[in-house]
Amino acid sequence: MAVAETVAEAVAKTIRLDDITQVFPGRLGTKVVAVDHVSFELKSDTPRIASLVGASGSGKSTIARILLGLQRPTSGQVTYQGKDVGSLSRSEYTTYRRDVQPVFQDPYAIFNPFYRVDRIFWKAIRNFKLAHGRAAGMNKIEESLEAVRLRPGEVLGRYAHQLSGGQRQRLMLARVHMLQPSFVIADEPVSMLDAQVRRHFLDIMIDFQQTYGMTTLFITHDLSTVAYVGGDMMTIYKGQIVEQGTVKEVMTHPSHAYTKLLIDSVPTPDPNDRWKTRVELKDGVPRIVPIET
Numbered sequence: 001m002a003v004a005e006t007v008a009e010a011v012a013k014t015i016r017l018d019d020i021t022q023v024f025p026g027r028l029g030t031k032v033v034a035v036d037h038v039s040f041e042l043k044s045d046t047p048r049i050a051s052l053v054g055a056s057g058s059g060k061s062t063i064a065r066i067l068l069g070l071q072r073p074t075s076g077q078v079t080y081q082g083k084d085v086g087s088l089s090r091s092e093y094t095t096y097r098r099d100v101q102p103v104f105q106d107p108y109a110i111f112n113p114f115y116r117v118d119r120i121f122w123k124a125i126r127n128f129k130l131a132h133g134r135a136a137g138m139n140k141i142e143e144s145l146e147a148v149r150l151r152p153g154e155v156l157g158r159y160a161h162q163l164s165g166g167q168r169q170r171l172m173l174a175r176v177h178m179l180q181p182s183f184v185i186a187d188e189p190v191s192m193l194d195a196q197v198r199r200h201f202l203d204i205m206i207d208f209q210q211t212y213g214m215t216t217l218f219i220t221h222d223l224s225t226v227a228y229v230g231g232d233m234m235t236i237y238k239g240q241i242v243e244q245g246t247v248k249e250v251m252t253h254p255s256h257a258y259t260k261l262l263i264d265s266v267p268t269p270d271p272n273d274r275w276k277t278r279v280e281l282k283d284g285v286p287r288i289v290p291i292e293t
Contacts, residue, residue: 012043012044012045013099014080014082015041015080015100016040016041016042017039018078018079019038020035020073020076020078021073021074021075022035022059022071022074023074033238033239034059034239035062035063035073035239036059036238036239038059039076040234040241040244042215043215044213044214047210047214048216049205049215049218049231050216050217050232051218051219051226051229051232051233051247052219052220052234053220053226053236055221058236058238060236061188061219063219063236064187064219066078067100069085069097069100080099094127098128098181099183100181100184101175101176101181102184102185102187103169103176103189104172105188105189105191107165107166107169107172108165111160116156117155117156117159117160120172120175121141121174122141124175125178130179140178141174143178147177147204148171148177148204150174154167164197165197166197169189169197169201170200173205173208176208176214180214182215183214183216183217184217185217185219186216188221190202190225191220191221191222209231227251229247231246231247232244232245233245235250235259235262242256243259251263257281275291276291
């Protein structure tokens, strides 16, 4: 397979979230603000991994759905190449769908249990006209599987329940490899994988950035994986981006109270080094509280 066009040769592309707010109806007529005036951009000419870090319920997955066009924000705008994603023409939206690819958390729920896993590749080949003829299509599928360290003979022709979680998740990475998108939106993609498979997944994601020039929004609550992939980092708290910078800068010198809380909450690998205190966040200010034993 021809190597993907280099970053210098590729057309520079930009996705921008501009003052995005997402409000959901709550109980008894209340409203829940899931995303609160969030703005940032992802660029393909400077491929990077940008981690969006926060606790459950902080708005991370809502941002992912908005970026993927699966949900319209209450206010604000998502633009691709300067155009509102919600106003793209059919052909423009098809291009957007190819350029912005998801990798979701649950590596089983994304597969239809009634079909063999091959189907996700053949649908992509047909929808985006990636190959002419079955032989060319099969070559493309096999090359992409090998790129994510899967043996075609061990996974093709099988149903999702016959494969491990790591194999299913790497199948989605193989689909990403085959489509060669500019952007990958990875929403908690390693949270259901064991440690060894998690490392393989992260290595492949780094390879996608360095070899194929893909920019990834890596959504997670796990700071250890953020430290491993490096790049940039944004902390989200109650739907707001409260801190951003390089991973090294933010983890070494966190400026926001919530980022400090996240870092202080990471356990050490020594089982004898138990937490004696915990950090509470009250009105945006962290405080140390003893743990009762």
